[in-house]
Amino acid sequence: MSEVFAGLWRNCATLAQAHHEILSIVGLSLSVSAVATAMAALVGVPVGFAIGLAEFPGRRLVITIFNSLMAIPTVVVGLFVYCLVTSQGPLGAFGLLFTPWAMVMGQFVLGTPIAVALTISAVQSLDPRVRLTIVSLGAGRIRGAVTLVSEARFALVAAIVASFARVISEVGSAMIVGGNIKGYTRTMTTAIALETSKGEFGQAIFLGIVLLLLAFSLNIFFQRLQGTRS
């Protein structure tokens, strides 16, 4: 245990020298996860709204599927995306394997079911009078949809935050399709996995703390946002 703390201290002491590499890791983690989350939100929120508002046969089954997909193992997603982007795969020609874009794809697949399922939940928990009021006041489909989004905004932000939290903390998919290439596809989680396997616990814990701080920052931001509601 003392080795762990000594390693952690060494890392703090050498932070100044290592800051460039750490910043690159943190920057890549944030940018890949942000892009993946944005894409997941762009797809997931409208899909979630459509499923949440529409009545169609098999709707309950669709909702169950999306709820189940929220817990899909990251390595399975990594494997699935790997099959897509590998040179023999349908997207092999684009040379995406072991690039940040492949990681974005993996995280998009992970984040979308969360965005969809939590948006469905947000829509279902909306007061039914919202839709009635919108129609009664003469809003068309688009204006009505904008109002619905506005009324569900806090739950939607929670859905997007949950989606981001899921993708930034995943390691399986990023490792498989990103390859953990130093300075190119190394993220915080893949770096932590690598440092741990090397026995460099101090470095791993340091990155873990950075990841936790990011999570805390997100939570504080979200709570402040919720606070403005009351």
Added chain:
Amino acid sequence: MALRIAELSLVAGRVYAIVGPNGAGKTTLLKLLALLERPSAGRLLFCGEECWERRRRLWQLRRRVTLVEQHPLLFDTTVARNVDYGLRVRGVPRAVRRERVAQCLSLVGLAGFENRRARALSGGEAQRVAVARAAALRPEVMLLDEPTSNVDEPSVAFMEELLRSLNELYGTTVVFATHDLTRAYRVADEVVGLAAGELADLGTENLFAGELKWHGEGCWFDTGKIQVAVLPPAAGVARHMSIAAEEIVLSRAPIVTSARNRFVGRITGLREEKHTVAVSVDVGEVLRVRITKLSFQEMRLAVGSTVHLAFKTSSVRLF
């Protein structure tokens, strides 16, 4: 609640009250009139036009009608954004919207509430904002479901006056649901009774519309055909009066009585009931009088007979 209404016509520019107990179908009827629910059978016409024939047209017709629900939902934003919502979706310019919001909030007694959070308002305030939101659209028809249900007692009179104002200021046809018959007659030009989904006779006999008149030492209710001495109402205004058929004394001979209302008329109709006989007497207005069968036989009444009627001012109920 299923409705079985053979026919119901509402004339533009009037104030209607739909009266009935809980579960009578008042809310369902209002939602049908607001074109928010499609009738499962029958036809719904708006200014002679079939409402549910074409989807595009339905949307246009909906914009001419607005419903204020019993527990209205205000959007999670400011009062001003709520009130101008309908105007925004209609593309009304910002300056006009701002003016209309101020005007409507002032109308409902909430001037200066523009920047308040709508969800932080009390139930009564929220109800008024919902009315202002509907009024801002200047709809041809405004439907209100139990508009005084969330309002505290001192504000009830204000809300009732507001309904009349909406009608008088903008010519809006106002249709409101209530379970309070007194309120219905006090505010509305016409009252529609509803029970178990069907149009129902409210059981109010000798009900007349008219206006109060003050002359001499007394207060009178003028129906346009007869004048009836009444006790001055506490509210100072009344649009309807009713006289219970049992409260009217009927006689073949002139009646010597302290009752201030005395009329002479001819019998126009007789209807035998279980223990009584309902006698219709034309005294300018047709008054329904209920007497026992024994009295009926003793007086040997027949259609066309001349009779004298009398009732006290305290027997006249004002709305």
